[in-house]
Amino acid sequence: MSANGGGGGGAGFDVRWERVRFGYGSGPDVLHDVSLEVRAGESVALVGRNGAGKTTLTRLLMGLARPRAGRVSVGDWDVATKRPDEMARRVGYVFQHADQQLFARTIREDVAFGPRRLGLGEGGVDEVLDELELAGVADRHPYDVPAPLRKLVALAGVLAMRPGVLVLDEPTAGFDRARRDLVVAALRQRAAGGVTLIAISHDTAFVREIAQREVVVEAGRVPG
């Protein structure tokens, strides 16, 4: 199934990388002729050594980087024709370094920013804060809570936008068991609702818990 609306409603989208080649600046290729399809509603883990190209692959989905060759699509959208802010209607991206996506003065404002920008209102904000057990710190500055909690704040902000595709880069790194379980539960709930889930992780237990399929990325290639 492939939903083709603007997004923001949580219905999943097919995601495709077709013969993608990419390199940074004038440097050598770091992705070599990569083809991969993740079906709408599927939960997939990208695994592989540090530097294999996992994060680069997902950045292409948001239009944060453009391929030298090949095509990347989310549903019926060719990413090459969209700006990153347009892609945010379909793809929610939790960066490996969560601090890169936190900027408001309170955690509540930060989580509310995305849905407000998408015209979704703020109806789901408190719900997500409760779900990730952030309600008690919602009025604090994001930088006044420990780094692992900031990562949860970034996740909350993305979940509040109800994207059809969720991309998470090392979503459990630095978490204790309790917070890891919160993340697993939140992701399982979205997956059950039809959201396409793409997670990069070295946490093998987490991968087993949330992924239907593991895709190995190896030196810029996805072996077929």
Place this chain on the structure above:
Amino acid sequence: MSVRVRFAGAAFTYAGGERPAVCDLTVELAPGEIMALAGAPGAGTTTFLLLAAGFAPRLTGGVLTGDRTSAVTRPGIVFATPWTQLTGLCHTVRAEVAFGPAQHGWARERVLALAEDAMRRLGVGHLADRDPATLSGGELQRVIVASALALEPDLLALDDPAAELDPEGADALYALLPAVAETGAAVLVATPDTARAARVATRALLLEDGRIARDGRPAEVLA
């Protein structure tokens, strides 16, 4: 036995904080010791690292009460947010790793040798000519650890240093720590990865709500 850092009834409150982030700290850290710090987020492990390395309150502001005695002259610290530690001044990984020791005014040959050795130990020698801004998260974390090692620290404070490493990289990082301790450095490592920490630590502290809840053998404290 000599002491590298000693806390006696120490408490620390961040600027604007309503209550101490850590309190009632009474503990000593000796050269050659590898101390694992465990605790839930907010328990105070990061603050403990900052205080031990002398970064708090000197760089963070805030108020330290009680007693802290330190013989640390060359702290190496790796934050839980390693991307904040890039200098922003270096266009290659080699220059980034060499930046710290170069600030000590050591001879160029010594600085470069330290940088090369640290890169080799962290498995990032092949990235020496890369722009640090193009590294992946795991590569960057290795480079920042290498930068700390290149300082020849007498206290190495690591905050969840393998959070972004692949399993092989995490194993290799923890396996390095005994060799660092053998140079006489005291090693502090805060991490939720208690299994790896327990393999190399000589001692462990469990912090709860800013206080030392347990202090003892890693196999017992981290179980």
